[in-house]
Amino acid sequence: MAYLFGLVKQISLGRLLLVLSLIALFLSFLLVFGMSSLMRDRAVHELSREEARQTSQLVFQSLYSAMRKGWSKAEINEAITRLNAQFPDLKIRIYRGAVVAAQFGAMPHEADEVARDAVVQRALREGNEVLLIPDAHSIRYLYPVHATAECLACHTQSHIGAVHGVIDITYPVTHLKVSLGGMLNMMVGYTLSIIALVFLLLYFKLRHLLVLPIAQLVGVMREISSDLNLSRRVEFGTPLRELQHLAAYFNGLLKTVHDYNAKLEELSTHDPLTGLYNRRKFEDFLRYEIIRATRHQHSFSVIMIDLDNFKYINDTFGHPIGDLVLEELTSLLHDGLRKGDVLARLGGDEFAIMLPETEAASGMQVANKLHLSLADKVFELPVGKIRCTASFSLVSFPEDGKTEEEIYTSMDVVLYKAKTHGKNQVMTADNEADRSMMTVFKQGDFLRAALHEDRIEAHLQPIVRVSDGSVMAFEVLVRIRDGEVIVPAGEFIEVAETLGMAQALDKEVFRKGLAHFARVSARHPEALFFFNLFPRSFNDLDWVRGIPQMLREAGVPCERIVLEITEREALPNITQVRAAIEELRGTGIRVALDDFGSGFSSFLWLKYLPVDFVKIEGSFVQQIVHDERDRIMVEHINSMAHRFGLKTIAEYVEDEATARMLVEIGVDCAQGYYFGRPARPE
Template sequence: MKSFLARTVRTLSIGQFVFLLSMAAMALAVGVVLVMSTVVERRAVGDLAQEEARQTSELIFQSLYAAMRKGWTKDEIADIVARLNESQPGTEIRVFRGTPVIAQYGDLPGEALVRDNDPLVAEAFRTREPVLRTGEHHIRYLYPVLVRDECRACHAADIGQVNGVVDISYPITDLKVSVGFVIKSVIIYFTLILSSLFLALYFKLRVFVAQPIARFVGVIDEIIEHTDLNRRVGQGTHLKEVKSLSDHFNRLLGTIQEYQDKLEEFSQRDPLTKLYNRRKFEDFLRMEVARAHRHGHRFSLIMLDLDDFKSINDTYGHPVGDLALKELACVLDRRMRRTDVVARLGGDEFAVLMPETTPEQAHIAAENLRRALTEAVIRLPVGEAHANASFGLVSYPENGATVEKLTIAMDVAMYKAKRLGKNRVATLDSGEEDAVMAVFQKGRMLQQALADDAVEAVFQPIHRAGGGLMALEVLARVRTSEGLKPAAEFIEAADELGLTREIDERVFDKGLAVLAAHADRGLKMFFNLSGRSLAAADWMHGVPAKARAAGVEPERIVFEITEREALPHFDRLVKIIDAMRVHKVGFALDDFGSGFSSFVYLKFLDVDYVKIEGSLVRHLCSDPRDRVMVRHIHSMAKEFGVATVAEFVEDAATLEALREMGIDFVQGWYIGLPEPASVDGIPTRRPASGTVRVVSGTTVG
C-alpha cells in the first residue's frame, strides 16, 4: 500500500499537485473554522446568557425587595412573583425563606423539602454567594438576600445572615438562536472567502505555474520525439522565475542547436577544405551502389594522392601546406560536375564519385582533372607552387560490386599509378581483379590484426662467426587462428594499402621492449623498415628519444634498408642517415648483391653492415660462383670499413666456409630460428635437434 501511494505521489502532475494542495489547505481551514466557531458559540452563549440572567435576576430581586420594604405581605409578594413569571414566558421565579424569616414568620408548606434536596439552593444558603448554572436550554441563577441595616427594622436578624434566596430559571433558547445565527453566518461568509481564495490560488498556480511548466515539458517531449531543436518555449507567464526559466531554456536550446549544426557539419565535411569527409563519402558510395544495383546504372570512382606533397609541409610548414590543400580542393570542386561527389579522405588523398558514368567517360574526366591540377598555379604566402597527383580509376561493376571491393580497388589503382611513375591515371585490367581480391582479403586481415594487437614480433639471433650472440633481428608476424603468419604472406598487401608504417611502428615498440629487458646491455637489435617508414622523417628523427625513454641506448639500434626501399627515397635517406649518425644509430644494407645498384649504394650511403643476399650464401658450398661472389662482397665491404652479415646459414659446412672467408657475422636457421621472446627478452626456442653446434666453446643457436 505504501509503495502504491509512493508511486501515485511520484506520478502526480503539477496541476494535480496544486489542486490537491489547495483542497488540503481548504479542508484544514474549514476544519479550524468549525472548531473555533463551536468554541466561540459556546463561550458566547454562556457569557451572554449568564450576564442576561444575572441582570434579570437582579431586577426581579430589586422588585421583590422594594415590595418587602413597603411591608407587603407574603400573599402580595407571591402575587408579584406570579405576575413576573407570567410576563416572561419560560422564566420561573421562586423565593425561599431563610432562617431569620422562618423564625419570625414560619416556613412555607413544602418549601423545606425543596430547600433541603436542591443542592444549588443549599449552596446559595451555605456560601451566601450567587450561584449560576448553565444548562442546555436554561440558566439558573440563585441570588441570596443578605440582611442589611434597613432589614433589621422588620426582621430580628444579624447583618450578613441570609434572609432568603431568589431562584430564577432563565431560558436561553432565543439567545442561543440569535448567537448561533450570527456564528453560522460568519461560517458561511468565511467559507465563501476561503473558497474564493482557493479558486484564485488554483487559477493562479494553474495558469502561471502549471501551464507554463506543462508547455515546457511538452516542448522537451517534442524535441525528444522529433529531434527538432527549432522549437522554443513561449512566454505565456508573468512570473519572474518561470519566465527566467523559459528564457534560459530557450538560450540553451539555441546553444545546443548551434553546436549540433557544427557537429553535423564536422561529421560530413572536412573542416579544412569544406569537402565531404571519408565517412560521408562512404555513405554516398553505399547509396550509389544500392541505386546502381537496383536500376542497372554504372558509375566510376577516382582516387588521387598528391605526389611529393610532403615536401611542401617539410619545407614551409603545415600552415602553408593547409593553404595549398584548400587551393587544390577548390580546383577539384570547380572541375567536377554538380552531381559528382568530391571528398577529402585524409592527408593529401582525395576521391571523386561520378554517378552514371562509364569507364570511358570517367577516364576522360580523370585525365582532364589531372591536367587541370598540373596546370593550376597554387598561390601561397611563400610564392607560387604547382602540384601533381597520381590517379586511380575504377568502375562499377567492372572492378567491384560492393563498397569494400570498390574502395580497395580504388586504393590499389592509385598505388599502381604511383609505381608507374606518378602524375598519371591508372586503371585495373581484368587480370588484376584476383590480385585486388587477394589484397582486399589480406587488408581486412591486417586491419583486424592491428585493431586486435595481433601483430607480433619474433626474433632471430645474429651470431659472430666465431661464436657468441651479437644481435637479434626483429621480424613481423601476424597472429591468426592458424598460427603466426610470416611477413611474406602479407607484406605486399600491407604496402599496397599503406599499412607498412603502422606495422613497422608496432614491431619497433615491441622489439624495443625486449631489448630493454635483455640482460646483455651490449646486444644490438636489427629492425626492417619499409619505404613509408623511411619517408616518415618526423618518426625517424624521434627514434633516439623514444629509445632512451624505453631505457635503450640508440647505438644498440640498427635499421635495415633494401635497394627497393632506398631507391624512391634516396636523397631523403642520405639526410636521415646523416642525422642518425649523431645519435650513433646503425644502418645495414639488406639483400646486398641482389641488384646491380647495391654497390652504388655502398658508395653513397654511410652504413655499418651489409647483409649478403641469402641466395648466394645458401649454395656457397655447391656453387663456386656463389663462393666467388660472397668472397668479393666481403672484401669490398672491408675496404669500405663495413661489417658483413651472411644470411641463410643452414648447415655446418656453410658456417665453416664463411668463417674461413672471414665473414663477421652469421644468421640462419642453423644459427637460430625466428621465435617469440620470453619474459626476460631471450628467444624461447633453439634450432631443431641436431642443428645446434658448439663453435670454439660457444653454443651457436
Template sequence: MESYTTYRRLIAKTVIFSLIASLSIAFVYGLYIKKRAVDDLARVDARKTSRMAFEALYSAMEKGWSKQEVDAIIVRLNNVEPQMRINAYRSPIVASLFGDRINDKTIREHDPMVAKAMKGEEILTGEDEIRYLYPIVVKQECLACHTNAKIGDINGVIDVRFPVANLKISLTMMINSFIVFFTVFTIAIFILLYFRLNALLVQPLKQFIGMIQDIINKNDMAKRVSLKTRILEVKNIENYFNKMLDSIQDYYEKLQHLSDRDYLTGLYNRRKFEEFLSYEIKRSMRHHHKFTMLMIDLDNFKYINDTYGHASGDLVLKEVTEIFGANLRNADILARLGGDEFAVILPETPYESGFAVVEKLRSRLESTPISLMFDQITLTASFGIAEYPEQGENIEALLTGSDLAMYKAKRAGKNTISRADQSDQDMAAEIQKKGEFLRRAIDEDRLEPFVQPIYNIRTNEIFGYEVLARIRDGQRYMAAGQFIEIAESLGMASRIDQIILSKGLDNRANLKMWDKKFFFNLSTHSLFGGNYLSVIEEHTMKNDQVGVDTGIVIEILEREAIHNVRALMDIIEAMKEKGISFALDDFGSGFSSFVYLKYFDTEYIKIDGEFVKNITVNEKDRIFVKHINQIAQEFGKKTIAEYVEDEETLAVLKEIGVDYAQGFHYGRPHALS
C-alpha cells in the same frame, strides 16, 4: 499579457493567506465556543442553580413554612451571588390551593416567557444576560401536599438570571477545543500548501522533466519547452532552457556540418560520401538503374605543396573544387576523400554516359590555368570509373573497383581515364586479404626483428647487424619480401618500420651490444611522416648514449630517394646531428646512384647484391663493384657488399678492397637471443 509572480511573493502570499485564514477560523471558532457556552454551558449551570433553588424551597415547604419564609429563602439565595437573581413563581394550581404570592399573577399574565414556562417549556435566552426559566413538574411525591394537581402538571417556575461573564467553561472543554482547532487548522494548512505548491511548482517541474525526456528520446533538438505556470522563476527556467536548446541546436547543426563536410573545400567527406553511395545502391537496386562512380587523384600534387607550400596547395584544392562543381549536374555528388583525392557519384548514369562526364572534367581541369602567387599552373588528374552493378554490388566493391581503376590510370601515364576489369578485381581481393593478414599480425604483436650479421672483411669480425622485419605465422616466420609491397600499397609500411625499430633497439639494449652497429631499413615515406627521431632519442637517453655516436644506421633505398631529394637532405642533416649514421642501400641499381653520392652525406654504401652474387663468373659485375668501391672510397665512404654466399666471392671482394660484407656465407637472418 500574462502576469507572473516570484517564489518570494508566492511564499509571502501563502504565509499571509494562512495567517488570515487561521485568524478567521479562530474568530469563527471563538464565536462557536461562545455560542456553545450560552446554549450548553449556561443551560447546565442555570439548571443546576434552579435545581438547588427548588430543592431549598421544596425543603422549606415540606416543613410548612409560610410564604414569607419562602420569600426569605429566595432573598438569601440572591445574596449568595449578587450578580445572580433567582425568582420563583407559583402556578395557578398552587395559587388556588395555597394562595398567590405578590406579583406572581401579574408576571404570569404579562411575561410571555413565564407563561410559556408555566406550560412546561424550558426556556434559555439572552445575549449579555442569561435568563433561564425552569418549570417545576409535579411528581408522585408532590401529590401529598398538592391535592388538586396531577403528575405532569406545573407547580411553578424558577426564574434564574445571571451575566454571560459569570459562565465558567471547564478546562477539559478548553483543552479539547484547542486540540480540535489546532488539528483541523494544521491539516487545512498542509492541504492548502500541498495543492498550491503542487499546482504552481510540482506540476510544472513534472511537465518540464517530461519534455526533457521526450527531447532526449526523440533526439529532437528543434523542440522547445512550454510550461503552464505563473511562477516567474519557473518561467525563467523555461526561457533559459529554450535558449540553451537554441545554442545546442546551433552547435549541433555546425557539428553535423563538420561531420558531413570537408573543412577546406566544403565538399562532402568520406563518411557522408559512403552514406550517399549506400543510398544510391539501394535506390538503383529498387528501380533497376545503373550508376557510375568516379575516383579522382590529382597528378603531381605533392610537387605543388613542396614547391609553393601547403597554403598554396590548399588554394589549388579549392580551385579544383570549383572546376569540378561547375561541370557536374545538380544531382551529382562530389566529395573530397582526403588529401588530393576526390570522388563523384553520377546517379542514373551508365558507363557510356559517365565516361563522357569524366572526359569533360578531365579536359576542363587540364585546360583551366590556376593562378598561384606570381605564377600560373595547369593541373591534371587520373580518373577511375566503376559502374554499378558491373564493377560491384556493394560499397566496398565499388570503392575498391574505382580505386584500382584510378591507380591503373596513374600507371598508364596520368591524365587518363581507366576502368577496372576482372583481373584488377581479383588483384584487389588478394590485396585486401593480405592487408587483413597484416592488420591482424600488427594487432596480435607478431612482428619480430631478425638480424643478419655484417662482417669486417679484413678482420673477419662482426661489425654490425642489419635488422630485418619478420612476421611470426604459427611455427614459421615470413620474410619481408612476402608482405612489404602490400604494406606499402596499403600505407602500413611506416607502422611496421616503427615497430621493428623499437623492438630492434630494445633487443640491442637488453643484450648491451653497444659496440655493434645496427642497420635499420626505413622507407623515405617513414622518414617524412614518422616520429622515428623521437623513438631513437628516447632509446639513447634511456641508455646514456646522448651526444655520442649512437651506433644506429638508417638505410635509404636509392630508388626512393629520387622523389624528394631536398627534404631528404634536410632530414639526414638533422638526424646526423643526433649521432645517427646513414647508408645508401642497393647502390648501383638506378641510373642516378652516383649523383646521390654528391647530395647525400651518408657514411656507408651498400653495393647492390645483383652485382655481387655473380662477381666470380661475370667480369662486368666485377668491374661495376670495383668502380663503385673506388668512387665510394674517394668520397670517404665505407662499402658493404650484399649477397656474399661463398668463400670465392669473399676473396674477390677482399681483393677489390670492399670494407664489409653480409650474406649467407656469414649467416642467415635470425632472432637475437
C-alpha cells in the same frame, strides 16, 4: 486568494513565500476568531446549559427544603431575595404552576408576569427546559419543576409529573464556568484544524506553483535524453520569476545546442569550403547505392577527379586562391551533372561523382564531357587567369567492384594509372595489369588498417655465436597481426614499398622494437638490436639522422643498436648514405651490410661504406653442406670480411649440419630457424 494570484503575473520565489506566509497568517487570524466564536457558542449552548441546570436544581432544593418546613409565601419570597443578594450577578424568579396556585394561591403579581412572558407560559405548559440568549452578554434558563411521589403528600390536588412551577435564572455569560479539560481539548482540536488547513493551502499552492513546473521540466529533460529531440521546449504556466527565468534560459540553451547540433551535423556530412558532401556522406550514398543496385540488378558508375599540380597553385598564389579554384571547379562540375547525381569532395583536391543507374559507357560520356569543360575553363581570379586540369578515373558496379572497398580500390588504381600516363585524361580499368594493381591497392588498404588499428608488431629472432651458441643479438622483424594469424613481412614488403608506406612501417617497428629493449636486456644485458630498415627509408636522411635522438628518448644506448642496409639503399646516393652512416657511427650506432653477395656490386661497398657487420646472403648458406660452390662463396665472403676487420653473420641456418660447417669455416655468428624463429619477447 485565487484572484490575488491572478493579479500577479511575475513574482519571485522569496516574495511568493512572503505572500503565502501573510495569507496563512491572515487565514489563521480568521480561523482563530471564527473558532473563538464557535467555542463561545458551544460554551453558551452546551456548557452553560449544564451549569444553569445545576444552579436551578440548587435553588429548587433550597426552596423545596423551605417549603417542607412549612414556610409561608413571605418566607419563600424572602429566601429568593436572599439568593439574589448572595449571587448579585444572577436574577432568580419563581413562577408557580396552575396546580400549586390553585391549592396554595399565586404569588403577588405573578399572574401578570406570566401573562406578559410567552416563554414562561410555554415552560409551564409543556414542562420542558428552555435556554435563551436574550443578548450577547447574558443567558436565561427556565427549569420546570415536576411533581414526584414525595410532592403529593402536600400537593394533594396534583399528580406525578405535573408542572408545579418554573425556576427562571438569568446570569451573564462572562461569569460562565467552563470545564478546563473540555476547553483545552477544544483549543487543541481547533489549533490542529487551523494548522491542517494552512498546510493544505501551502501544499496545493506550492505544488501548483513550484512542484508541477519542476516536474514538467524534468519530463522534458527525460524526453530529450531518451529521444534526442532537441526541438522540445519547456512551457511554464507559473508566475514565479525564477522558474520563468529557468524556463527561458533552459529553452535558450536547448536552442543553442540544437543550432550547434545542426551545424555539427552539417559539418559532419558536408565540406565547409564547397558545401559538397564529404567523404563520410559519400560513403553512405555509396553503400546505399550498392544495396539498391544489387536488389534491382542494375549498374552505376563512379567518377573520381584529382586536380593536376594543384599544389603548384597553392604554393604560388596562396591557399585562398586555391580555395577559389576549388569553389569554381565545384560550380563547373555541378553544371555538368543531372539532378540525381551525387557530387562530393573527398578531401584536398579530390572529388567523386556517383551516377546512379548509369552503365560504364554512359558514365564515360559524362566523364569526358566534364574533362573537356574543365580543359576549356579559364578561372578568372584576383591574381589573373588560371587554367587547371585534372585526372579522371571511371569505375562501374559490378564490373570493377562489388563492395565499397573494391570500388574505392578500383578508383585509386585507375586514378594512379591516369597520373602515371601523363595526367589530364580519363581512364578506366580495362586490362589485367589494372586488375593486378587493384590487388596491390587492396593490400595497401590492409596495411593502412593495420597501422591505424595498431596491429603492427615487432618480433625478435636471435643471432647466436656459432662457436658456443650464446646469444649475441636479436634482429627486430616486422609482423602484422590479423586476428590469430601472424602475417610475415614477405607478404607485404613489396606492397609497402610500391605504395610509399615503407617508412611508416619502419617507424612503427622501430618504436615497438625499442619498447622490447628493457625486457630483453634483463636476460641478455649485452645483446645488440638489429633493425632491418626498408630500402626507401634511407631516402629520408633527416629521419635517419634523427634515430639517435629517438634512442635517447627511449632510454636505449646507441651502442646497442645496429642498422641493416642493402646495396639498394646505398646505390642511388652513395655519397649521402656514406655521410649518414659515418654520422650514425659517430654516436655509437653500428651498421651491418645485409644480403651480402646478392648483388653484383656487393664487394664494392666494402670499400666505400664504413660498416661493422656483414650478413652473408642466405641463399648461399642454405646449401653449403651439399653444394661446394656455395661453400666456397661463404668461405671467401667470410675471409674477405675478416680481413676488412668486420664480423660475419650467416643467415637462413636451418639445421645442425649447416651450423657445424659454419664453425669449420670460421663464421662468427648465425641466425635462422635452427637457432630460433621470430617471436615476441614473452
